[in-house]
Amino acid sequence: xxxxxxxxxxxxxxxxxxxxxxxLRDEIMSGDLPPGAALPSTAQLKERFSASxxxxxxxxxxxxxxxxxxxxxxxxxxxxxxxxxTMRPAAYMAPAGPGEQYRWLxxxxxxxxxxxxxxxxxxEVRPPAxxxxxxxxxxxxxxxxxxxxxxxxxxxxxxxxxxYPVDIARGTALxxxxxxxxxxxxxxxDLGFPPRLSVDRVSARxxxxxxxxxLRRPSDLPVLRTLRVVRSDGGRPVEVTVMVxxxxxxxxxxxxxxx
Numbered sequence: 001x002x003x004x005x006x007x008x009x010x011x012x013x014x015x016x017x018x019x020x021x022x023x024l025r026d027e028i029m030s031g032d033l034p035p036g037a038a039l040p041s042t043a044q045l046k047e048r049f050s051a052s053x054x055x056x057x058x059x060x061x062x063x064x065x066x067x068x069x070x071x072x073x074x075x076x077x078x079x080x081x082x083x084x085x086t087m088r089p090a091a092y093m094a095p096a097g098p099g100e101q102y103r104w105l106x107x108x109x110x111x112x113x114x115x116x117x118x119x120x121x122x123x124e125v126r127p128p129a130x131x132x133x134x135x136x137x138x139x140x141x142x143x144x145x146x147x148x149x150x151x152x153x154x155x156x157x158x159x160x161x162x163x164y165p166v167d168i169a170r171g172t173a174l175x176x177x178x179x180x181x182x183x184x185x186x187x188x189x190d191l192g193f194p195p196r197l198s199v200d201r202v203s204a205r206x207x208x209x210x211x212x213x214x215l216r217r218p219s220d221l222p223v224l225r226t227l228r229v230v231r232s233d234g235g236r237p238v239e240v241t242v243m244v245x246x247x248x249x250x251x252x253x254x255x256x257x258x259x
Contacts, residue, residue, distance in 0.1 A: 017058035020049050024059065025248070028068050028079050039069060039077045065218035066248060085152075086253050113152045121147040122177045127163045127240070134229045134240045135165060143240075144169035146184070149214055156215050157249055162241040168193060184239065185230075193232040195239075201227040204247060211244050222247040 012019055027033045040048065045056045060077055063069045071077030124142040127135070135143055143163040150158040162184065164174055173180055173187060180187050185195050204222045207215065211223055223244050230239040 016049070016051055017055045017062065020045070020051060020056065020059035021062040023049075024063060025066070025068060028063075029248070033079050035079050035081045037079050039071075039079070041076070062219060066221070067218075068248075085249060086251050114154075116151045116154075117148050117179065118151070119146070119148045119177060119179060121145065122175065124166060128242070130227060131163050131240045131242065134227070135163060135237050137165075142166060144174055146174065157246055159211060159214055159244040160241060161243075162239055164239055165237075168238060188230075188232070188238055193236070193238045195230050196233060197231045197235070199229045199231075202252060207244075215244070215246050217246065224250055224252070226252075 014022070024033070024039065033039065039045070039060070042053060042056050045051070045059075046053060049056070051059075060069065060071070064071070064077075067080060069077050069079055123145060125145045126132070126140065127137070127143045127145070131143070132141065137143065144166055146162045146164075148160050149156050150160060164184075168188075168191065169175055172191060174184065188195065203225050205225050206220060207217055207223045211217075212220075215223070217223075224247050226241075226243040226245070228239075228241045228243065229237055230241070232238045
């Protein structure tokens with residue numbers, strides 16, 4: 001299928017090697033270059049992109065740094081096993097059953113990967129403006145923050161900052177700097193605030209300095225930022241979470257019923 005190219009007249013100000021890497025990255029992530037496939041030769045890429053050998057090598061190095069391809073000088077460069085993971089938010093909503101692990105861990109295990117969560121901080125803070133608005137807080141009000149980083153197979157892939165109304169959190173395990181068995185959805189349900197509705201707002205952003213370092217970004221690839229508002233009975237917001245994922249590692253899948 002031929003896709004029409006739209007020329008708006010706007011100039012692509014990225015370096016040529018970044019533009020080449022972007023085109024090849026899209027072909028890898030869309031499956032046009034499947035796992036195990038060899039990338040076109042350097043000579044073919046030079047002709048396709050009207051670029052020098054040095055520029056092609058810089059483009060390929062970007063993809064190697066992102067661990068999308070493997071290869072060395074003088075050898076063919078091949079596509080690694082696809083690392084992009086399809087996330088289905090609905091699979092993580094229900095509280096874990098008695099004695100079960102947090103659903104993020106069990107869902108990752110189904111994909112044959114080993115997941116781990118590291119709790120970074122717990123404490124009362126003034127949340128960001130969008131979080132404060134979602135929780136219905138007045139100016140200057142605080143919320144309880146539980147901040148963690150999630151890793152898969154030893155690689156950090158997501159930063160998670162969850163905020164809770166202090167009148168719900170105080171005096172509970174939410175305030176303790178330790179993992180909560182079964183996850184916070186199960187604890188909220190036990191406290192009388194079962195999750196009834198979850199609404200996600202997803203945006204693509206350039207990573208902040210903290211996100212860049214914590215997620216060990218190889219370049220300034222965008223991150224996916226999800227603002228999730230969880231409501232309980234009566235529509236009360238009981239948890240607002242900001243999740244930041246490495247953009248080239250994830251896609252989100254939402255299923256809807258017509259009507």
